[in-house]
Amino acid sequence: MAEDIALAFIIADGIDDLVMALGPFHMYRQHTKLPLSKSVLACLWTLANQESYRGVADRFNISKSTVFAHLHHFCSLVITHLSHYISWPTGEQLHTSQLGFQRAGFPNTVCAIDGCHIPIVRPNCNDPTAYYNRKQFYSIILTGFANSNRRFCHVSVGHPGSWHDARAFCHTTVAHLLEEDPQALVPNGMHIIGDSAYPLLPQLMKPYRDNGHLTTSQRHFNRKLNVARFRRLKCLHMKGIGHVSATVTACCLLQKLVCPVWPMRDQVALRVQQVMTEPLKDGLL
DSSP states (O other), X not given: XXXXXXXXXXXXXXXXXXXXHHGGGTTTOOSOOOBHHHHHHHHHHHHHOOOOHHHHHHHHTSOHHHHHHHHHXXXXXXXXXXXXXXXXOOHHHHHHHHHHHHHTTOTTXXXXXEEEEEEBOOOOSSOXXXXXXXXXXXXXXXXXXXXXXXXXXXXXXXXXXTSOHHXXXXXXXXXXHHHHOGGGTSOTTOEEEOOTTSOOBTTEEOOOOOOSOOOHHXXXXXXXXXXXXXXXXXXXXXXXXXXXXXXXXXHHHXXXXXXXXXXXXXXXXXXXXXXXXXXXXXXXX
């Protein structure tokens, strides 16, 4: 996911769009002469690669501390000012998503839910062992809801990796609203689809439990229900759970902003070179 984000935004128009959206919120930050476009590119590069902070700093000719500070500030700004790009499908968006799921064999579907473990290093918190999952690595859980185009319409990030997906779901805003006012999210006759990890609810459809005696049609249903998978970030070398959660949430927002046409990989080096040589004409970060 994060690699796709960088590839989509590294082309000129993508970077310019993001700089334009965030630029007004940087106008009064005069503590560095780093152009905003270069800062944004450095942050996207950091999110899309496993390169160390020192390696990114060398690549963009800035200090390691600048990379670290700008990354967290960038993620914070994305969450604060671009969060409206992830919204629950209603109206025309709901209709479009419904048609997409119908073509996939699941009529009357609002969205799909899935969980993803984001690997992290051992966190600095009161109970770091809570983040050690059953696959024997530290992680946080991303619970994502996606429309038929696999674009996020809601995300919940930061629950400990040792939690079951069902427990993480129960702590999401969506789960709470489904208890209080389900029709506000899921109109009558519609539902969310998810895998067997989630509870069966009037508004949440899951596969048949495989007891070894499923019919052919039930097995076919289960196979078709395997949708809305998300590629995980390889590892976040951050020890603060707040920073980790903010970074993952920002990636989800950026994924929603990705343009539909993916640039070729050989455009990456060209755009890096272009941005590195641009004059100081942007807002300052």
